[in-house]
Amino acid sequence: MEKEKKKDLIFSLAVIAFVFVAVVVLENILPRTSMLFTVLKKGSIYALVAVSMNLLNGFTGLFSLGQAGFMLLGAYTYAVFTIPVSQRAAVYQYFDGGIIQFSLPVFVAIILAGLVAAFFAYLIGLPVLKLKSDYLAIATLGFAEIIRALFQWDKLGGLTNGSNLLRRFPVFKSSVFPLAVSGICIAVIVMLINSTYGRAFKAIRDDEVAAEAMGINLAHHKRMAFTISSFFAGISGALLAMFQTTVQAAQFKSAMTYEILLIVVIGGIGSVSGSVISSFLFIACSEWWLRFLDNADTYIGAFHVPLLRPGFRKVVFSVVIMAIVLLYQRGIMGDSEISVAGIRKKLAARKAAAAEKKVSK
Template identity: 40%
Template structure:
């Protein structure tokens, strides 16, 4: 069984790889952009689910970590002559103004920087619980945004950064998404993962079992921050322009919607719902634009899309609290079970027919 699952997993990853190569070569820019966003939101959703869903620490600071990741990658990868052009209000400080690095090291630096900030935020914030933690992390994200808006000689302030090299393509985004999914499965099924879940279920009981609460919460938080920084970096180099207003609470809200819909504490659920929400976000874009329904023309109503999204979040929380997957996972065994059940159903029908003929 184990061997079969391993082979199937490898086949699945190969299929994703083939699809990625095919899509990158044949699809138009619009579709590529959506697919890239899907993969990036998968990474972001998983990173938030690690903290909120698996460890049960309600953190709302993702926009801040993403901002750190996006700005770091953007500043490291940009061409030096563009930097001079863009930072015309206040010149960029040394050494940032004289370096231009390849994508991969920049992304990793972005991730580590974000993880470091995560550590510094987590040290005080993780002593708090529940809604206090939520508001404190939200506050930290807001502080990060305010600092970015004001530190003009590093971030160009409210003007934002333009002409970021658009390195992100499907190879990068799907590559990192697959790596993240594999990493998450390994992490969650390790002893650390079990400790995370124990903390989620009951902190006091977990502590009594000898789990170091602070260490494990911090670990989950720092890994989550790393992945969020990575996702932010990929996003910045996909869009090509970033500014502080991008990293408002709305961004965190979108990721929250993904993990709530997918199921708090389910990796496969997060992946599915990241694709659903991202594609839905594009499909519903028509709501914000003027519509021509043949006999009647409605003017564009900006914001209607977000109304749908907030309603969706509330409906899921109020009526389908587990989301798509709850804490369950889609595994080869569960798929096989569905097949077996299906065959049994068909089989029963067959038996009836035989008796009828007899």
């Protein structure tokens, strides 16, 4: 048993190493502008925020729609604290160079982004986590909208640059960076889910009354799940800022939360691997694979393909999503996970079945 566990771990690490090597090699072969890298970067960022939302919606049973707000907090925290001092006068041109006149190292700022989001989550969690299901969703959605409005307020301009862009902060060039950061964060979330606290979260999801009667402090555990989920949403916000190279509060609309919710639902509520797979599929479809539908001048031979025009991609994309939801009513993965141990067990079972067949023949 222990030996097999070790084997599985080594195998998993080998797969991860292979993926990273492959990404590095591809980055040297393919042109920099290839859409593959956009998908890898944005996909890994969305994977992280989707998994963090799944921790809340899928594993703790708290229907929250504040994810875009916490990403905004993370993105702004990262941007505000990393713009080089020499660039601040140019960025904060309407606000006398801003009130912060120092900058932090990238990694410190990323962690700070998570902490700020977590801190706000803790505060907002005190009143709103008493609410249930739809009411909680509305309260968190409201919070996200308030945050977005607040960050565009001129009076806070010294910190947030009002409704103007924040830019010229350090960004990443290689897709290895977001993949690695998201990978580590998702690994931590998975470890949390498999720990005694994760089991308590699932108990709250399955039956709150029974969970409380068995000594699980509901308020404490819900707040914990909410804060941790927001911490990782904040980190993904920081990564998104780096990906976009600019930050503006107006980008973090509730539509962004719905996109993430869509990813979680399609991947399977309560499945981490489902969320990861569906993030990459979602980003690949919306950014890359369906692009050709936007080209109005498409000819097959002499035949002018009708209907195609800018924006048509979104129509097809919606149909694809509806089809997926109809075909996989509990999402691509349901609530199961892909794991090395699971695959090994399945293979072993298949082998045993085949051997039995041979014997019976």
